[in-house]
Amino acid sequence: MKVLRIDLADRSYDILIGQNLFKALADHVPALSGLRRAVLVTHPSLHHLYGGALEAGLRQAGMESRTVEIPEGEAHKTLASAGLVYDHLMQHAYDRNTLMVALGGGVIGDLTGFVAATYQRGVPFLQVPTTLLSQVDSSVGGKTAVNHPLGKNMIGAFYQPRAVIIDLDTLKSLPTDEFRAGMAEIIKYGVIEDPDLFAYLEDNVDAILAQDTDCLTHIIETSCAIKARVVERDERESNVRMILNYGHTVGHAIEALTEYIQFKHGEAVAIGMVIAARLSQQMRYCDAATVERITKLIHRYGLPTQLPDFPARDYIESMYRDKKAREKKIRFILVRALGQVEIVDAVPEAELEKVLLSQ
Template sequence: MKVLRIDLADRSYDILIGQNLFGTLGDRVPSLAGLRRAVIVTHPSIRALYGPALEAGLKQAGIESRVVEIPEGEAHKTLASAEVVYDHLMKSAYDRNTLMVALGGGVIGDLTGFVAATYQRGVPFLQVPTTLLSQVDSSVGGKTAVNHPLGKNMIGAFYQPRAVIIDLNTLKTLPPDEFRAGMAEIIKYGVIEDPDLFQYLEDNVDAIQAQDPQTLTHIIETSCAIKARVVEKDERESNYRMVLNYGHTVGHAVEALTGYTQFKHGEAVAIGMVAAARLSHQMGYCDAATVERITKLIDRYGLPTALPEFPARAYIESMYRDKKAREKKIRFILVHTLGKVEIVDAVPEPELEKVLISK
């Protein structure tokens, strides 16, 4: 088992990466001591696969648990779904000593964290991500949220978990498209901060797609370590943490314009990374070879690279509604070279339009 520590003073916690971790939670997560009740939030299909093992692990730690099921899909990361969880907590008289457990992908993690942050002004929670994307991204760093029809993650809070439990066995049942979606975020880490990781992804496509355990452990651990360093520098995204949004400005617009139903989050981010790379070259930040390497790697992992056909104006208006926009200025993460990016606070609309309408 690998253990990574996120150092945030009294909000510090561990990320555990390994196999067969559920059965010994009490031994592995000391901060669970003293908790006696838990509510696991998950999808029906994930509950069938991993619910019994997780419930048994919690029971071994002296914690009795119940389950609340939420339908799958980004379209269910809403205040209405949060209310379903609140209703269960209220009707069963759960108090502030209740542990919320997110068992699932990014939707479940974000939703459960949001409920944990807001129920009785905050209860402890545990991230148990079961998708590659959530293991390397959304489960780490304490960003919780639900979506609004006009924008993604617009209603949320910064709220850190007690621990993140990454059991690699959960990837064995992950559908191929979900695995590909997770690879988008790992590619992102290579672009923004680690050219060696990017090269490793180029050199080990076959082993990674075959889910070789040693290779998977390396890329997951490296990705989590990068995110941990970024979060430690800027927990509440005042500035530096925004580098993690590379590809997300356009990606969130793609999700919003398609009603959160056509693309998985990682697929939308992949499209956004290509668009941001092309914009970087167009504005003189990087050379054409960098754009080609990014685009080619994304394509080699079976991810989309082309923008859906919406008017440029529709994309721009969606970006203005994004929470990263400031004072009617659209913020982008642009690439200089692999491993070096820059936060650009105001990309001119004419430059954006060229990228959004070109093929």
């Protein structure tokens, strides 16, 4: 088992990466000591696959647990779904000494974390990510949120978990397209911070897509370590943490315009990374070779690189509504070189429109 520590003073916690971790939660997460009740939030299919083992681990840690099931999909990361969890908590009189457990991907993790942050002004929660994307991104760093029809993650809070439990065994049941979507965020880490990781991804495409355990452990641990370092420097995204949004400005616009149904989050981010790279070249931040390497690697992992067919103006208006926009200015993370990016607070509309129209 690999253990990474996120150092955030009294909000510090461990990220555990390994196999067969659920049945010994008490041994792995001392921070659970003293908690007596737990609420597991998950999808029906994941409850069937992993709920028993996780519930056994909670019992071994001295907790009785109940489960709330939420349908799958980004379309269910809403206040209405949060309301279902609140209803359960209220009906069964759960107090502040309750552990919320998020068993699932980014939707479940964000939703459960949001409920944990707001129920009785905050109860402890545990992230148990089961998708590659959530293991390397959304489960780490304390961002919680639900979506609004006009924008993604517009309603939320920064709220850190007690621990993140990454059990590699859960990836065995992950559909191929979900696994590929997770690779988008790992590619992102290579672009923004680690050219060695980017080269590793280029050199090991087949082994990674075949889910070789050693390869998976390496890329997940490296990705989590990068995110941990960034979060430690800027927990609430006031400056440097914004580099983690590379590809997300356009990605979130794609998701909003397609009503969160046509593209998986990682697929939308993959397209967004390509557009951001092209914009970087157009604004003379990077050269064509860098754009080509990024685009080629994304394509090799079976991810999309082309924008869906919406008018450029629709994309721009959606970006203005994004929470990362400031004072009617669109912020982009632009590429200088692999491993080096820059936060640009006001990308000219004309430059952005040229790239959007060139698709």
